[in-house]
Amino acid sequence: MATFYQLDFEKPLAELDERIAQAEKASPPAPVPAFGGLENAEAGVTNPKGSSESQALRAERDAMLRKLYENLSPWNTVRVARHPDRPQTRDYIARMCRDFCELHGDRRYGEDTAIVTGFGRIGNRKVLIVGHQKGKTTQEKLGCHFGCAHPEGYRKALAKMELAAKFGVPIVTLVDTPGAYPGLGAEERGQAEAIAVNMREMSRLPVPIVSIVIGEGGSGGALGIAVADRVAMLRNSWYSVISPEGCAAILWKQANEQTNTAAAEALKLTANDNLALGIVDAVIDEPVGGAHRDPQGAAEHLQGWITAQLDELTGLEPQALMDARYERFRKLGSFDELPLDAANA
């Protein structure tokens, strides 16, 4: 896996893995574990043990992995959120949903593959899934503009959400975008209008909506499918008004490793920060070492949270649901309110 160790802070891990591989080559455990990168980490631990040297190395590696990921800096969190092997919307659909029935097109202009929409079953519950897709292969990435949706993507999302609302089907949205696409066609066809209308309409859809930021929550392009009753973030995702690079370029006048790091910290974009600000309601833990090391484990955590929220929301009257959703966003913001006479003095 050439791309797996792309993060420089994981370099000590890669070195340990190398040493484990060598140790196990020298005195192979029985049966020989097919060591092919960290996805087999858990399996490796429970396999019949190899030499005491490789055992010790494995224990060291696991401890290091846990420690590294417990103490990720905001900027490194952003980099994990962008890891090429991180599970995306289609991966979660494949792992969480039975009988996924994809629905295409906005009926106005075209089909935007940067947003996937369709009916599916999570457990025994019917849902509509809406999620950004960034793509895995080069061809797929180019086709969906690396998860940057055009207006037709947002309009498709709304059209399918309205369809779900018509039949009382709850909505699950998975957010994973660097931002809405900045381009000629996107502007001509009303990128801003599409996002704005989605937010307005999602605020008054009469069915439960739950949203999870699974990777990147880049600004309006993320929020355009994330006006929900409950919003969560996966542990190693980010969510903010702008990317660290964009923020650094504007406020620090240049984007480089140092200013990106500073901007990522300043923006308070991690899951815990967003939880503290009240922007999200929950942080969903990822398997040790991030979702990319154990997509199945991540999907199970995600599914558990979704199911619990839908259990709570399903019984509510539509009006109560919409009122609570309104209040959820209405109270967001931080300001002082002076007595009026003092303010006007």
Added chain:
Amino acid sequence: MQDNGPVAQTVGTGKDDSMPPTATRTWADLKQDQPASRRSIPEGLWLRCPSCAQMIYRRQMESNQHVCPECNHHYRIGAAERIRQLADTDTFVPMFTNLRAKDPLSFTDLKAYPDRLRAEQIKTGQNEGCQAGELFIKGRAAVAACLDLTFMMGSMGSVVGETLTRAIEHATQKSLPLVIVSCSGGARMQEAGLSLMQMAKTSAALARFDDKGGLFISVLTDPTTGGVTASFAMLGDVILAEPQALIGFAGPRVIQQTIRQELPEGFQRSEFLLKKGMVDRVVHRHQLRSEIARLIDYSGV
């Protein structure tokens, strides 16, 4: 908050008209100012119009609603001047003037956010980048909110978002038409995620206003971009735009960097949006009051 008195906040008022033009300005100065002149009007008795390059007598331009008498270039104006132009004389009653920004993220870039706020407050004499209240427009009662480009580029943080939301809710409760005049660089980075949430908050408030049958006239002025365009500004029942205003989601520079090609002439200007079906009317500043009054009458609210 500054009252609604007739004081233009973007420019020095005509205190310098006793001075001869040469005392404050030379042709060389004016040439130097040109790149920045779209953003702010240079001090002085005369100025060179960035659009037609004519020398304009400042007082004449100002008394012409800050429109170039030669070429109709619409100069950028602050919220107080905007309200002065929109409202029937002495009818504007400011509201929600008691909201003050905090620093929820302890945000520091090259400058700490509280310092930045203070500097902007001193510069503009205002507390924040939005003024709202009740007014009459040609005898029609309405709620209006105007963003102010002079205050942190009209960016939307918690206070701007809250002021707008309260204005929308007030219009909903009183069944009054709502006019929002936008000009903004977008969501305010220094409040990051909370600024982003103001987009959802204002949009949701507009949904309720719409449910009650309210009329929302959105007026887009130069420039309206980012999270402001992508929320309340594009949600008008009717969307008006001043001539030649830059209106878009992404800024031209970001788009250029992404697509790596020259942007077409007039891209993201009001007339371009009109042609693409994104705004209802491009309206000269001189006609804005009567256009709004006419739309209120047609909507019967």
